[in-house]
Amino acid sequence: MSDADSIFADDVELIKNATVLEEDHTPKQILCRDDVLDQYTSVFKPVYKGRPPQNAFLYGDTGVGKTAATKYLRENLEQDIERKNENVPKEEKVALNLVWINCENFTTGDHKTSSYQVAVGIVNRLRNKGNRITGTGYAPQDVYDIMYEELNSLEGTVLVILDEVDKIGDDDTLLYELPRSRDIGYVENIRVGVIGISNDYTFRKNLSPKVKDSLCETEIKFSAYDAEELSDILRARADKALYDDAYDQETISLCSALAYQEASGSARRAIRLLRRSAEIAEENGSDLIRPPHIRQADNDLEYGNIVESIVDQDDEKLYILKALAHLDSAGLTPARTRKVHTAYSQVVQTYKSESGRGPLTQRGMFNHLSKLVMFGFVHTIDRNKGVGGGQWNEHEFSDDVTPQQVKDAFENHNLEWIEMDLRGIHD
Template sequence: MTDFDSIFADEVDLIADATVLEEDYTPDQILCRDEVLSQYTSVFKPIYKGRPPQNAFLYGDTGVGKTAVTKYLCRTLEHDIERKNEQLSARDRITLTALWINCENFTSGDHTTSSYQVAVGIVNRLREPGNRINATGYAPQDVYDLLYEELDSLDGSILIILDEIDKLGSDDTLLYELPRSRDIGYLESVRVGVIGISNDYTFRKNLSPKVKDSLCETEIKFPAYDADELAVILRARAEQALYDSAYSQETISLCSALAYKEASGSARRAIRLLRRSAEVAEENSSEHINPPHIRQADEDLEYGNIVESIVDQDQEKLFVLAAIAHLDGADLTPARTRTIHATYSRVVRAYNTASGKEPLTQRGMFNHLSKLVMFGFVRTIDRNKGAGGGQWNEHEFTDDVDPQKVREAFAERDREWLSIDLRGVTG
């Protein structure tokens, strides 16, 4: 299919339009979400009618369409308002400013952010490049005042969409301030609606009552998809993305079944699996995506998933994992808690030379180690030598984890992989 030989070319091409399989592609059609759509449409109706916007809180597992449905509805709303405005006199026209804020974009190393950081982010989104404010150095209330000033300089309705809102952790000041701003009288010329989106159930549970009152005016739950629904979504995507001869109903069914089983009904996983399967088929010069390609793709994704979930761990757990990776590399696992602690201490000192931060005590480290066992990264072996023989625990990676994955996770966190002297750690 290519005109000349290139190491980048495959003999066959199965993907006609790769953008359709991209993460941030917003589908033209939302499938299998009729109930959610009708609930959600009523949240946006007031804006279309020129009335004050409402607040809403959306929740549901990862990959179930919260972001996609919101993007789709916003786009439709903006488009329909434009059409409606054509019919209206200048005085009656509806003004809408929709601000899409992904809280993940304001997180630091540990994947959390604060109300303050996000408020600064919104201010800067509304300001000209030369006029942006610094991320530090303001009193919190000053930042909110600046925020209200910026918002008040706009007109009409403002819809603030806070995606991945759980990244705010326990600090929900922003969620208290924003929805209530109009009631408290901070804003004169505009009306603000806030949409919060989260896949973390504990976040919703732990919201302070006053936030729940205002933000959760309407709550919309996105249930997980079943395998049949995944197949419907996937088929529509395949029709746009792949050549007809590249796939069959069997391709769609197997991808949907695997995504349903392994990622509890995530459409994101199903779409990723389809894309990776097409790539594997291409790499194997196959004109059609066959079951072995899908199984291979599924394994590839699992590998990436483990690395991603290691990346998401906090710093202390990463150090514990690095310690076990070093011991594993030297064939010293399963290892006793004290051996892991000795190694972990060396790891911490190697990485914290600049800050001088000291390692946790063995008991402190053990709390993190136990979490890693609970999350399925590490397995504990109970050594019991019977009466008088003593009893102790040893730890090693589960089958899902290996040193290479930990190294990759360090690379993704922009952390160098330092070598550690293991002499004497088992002593």
């Protein structure tokens, strides 16, 4: 069959190695981070030497290399220890047990991650498949007991890496106890080091003093990248991912500039942008990624980000956004609060009839609506007709939000999108 008969064969192919552009790819080299890597390496040094490990807390904005640098050092540490162990007598061999937990993975729907769930996660990382415990059904103290028993059956150093540790929430029992477990007497045979990683500054600020005291023994800040650093990172990635002729200097600098401006120096955003731009260029049959492809890709990513942030909203806010989506489609926005409330009430009745809980009052809804204004989804206009003319609010989507995004968010949330006709709605 010739290419002309195939519906999948593309005329042009710009991407040489797509896995290099994937989210979970760990680069072989961490660029532009020499200072931070020096500091971070010295946290791991005692482990390599078989001395008591240090605890550390890593923080910085999203996409600035915290996870990537940690994976990179972890791989190097494991390799170096293996090499060292081959050449030293038995009593000098270093035993390292490394447990990596992404605390985000324990958040499902309304079910928040807690110290308890992370402890369950640690137990299950250390046990074989048939022997794992479930995330419910144990008293918290039992879970901690099982965890310490499991840890104590190991030897040498146990390094627990808690990525996205802010997801652990207010219950910081584990963050307090784990680094001190040997002092407290929970374990005897091992030394425990904990590395916490977070992009949530409030979490860091609100850590209790006793946690700060132990976990934040060393604090490492990852600052945002500037456009030039993003270019360096992106150029290295493009070199592996794309064919040489697929991109030029302009591709790299525009992707970096946009990621710098719009995503406050996130390398993740820059890499996503490069990948989407390459796909768009391919779809357009262009053998070079050009600025219009990059701008289109940037719009696509922005669109997706808004959908994602709508998905994160609670039910009441989703209902309000759905009400506004229908009002918008019917040409009824900006709409007065009362009208939004009528539409919202209809939405609630459609979705909640089974649970039996009714809509919030207009005032109750207004509080949620104000939050949506604060988050930038909704724009409120203050109408003031002077003395005797009255004063009221009207609401509409802000410029970045469309009804389709709300619909996409419902579908991503596995909520059926029920069509509604609000044309006859009155104030």
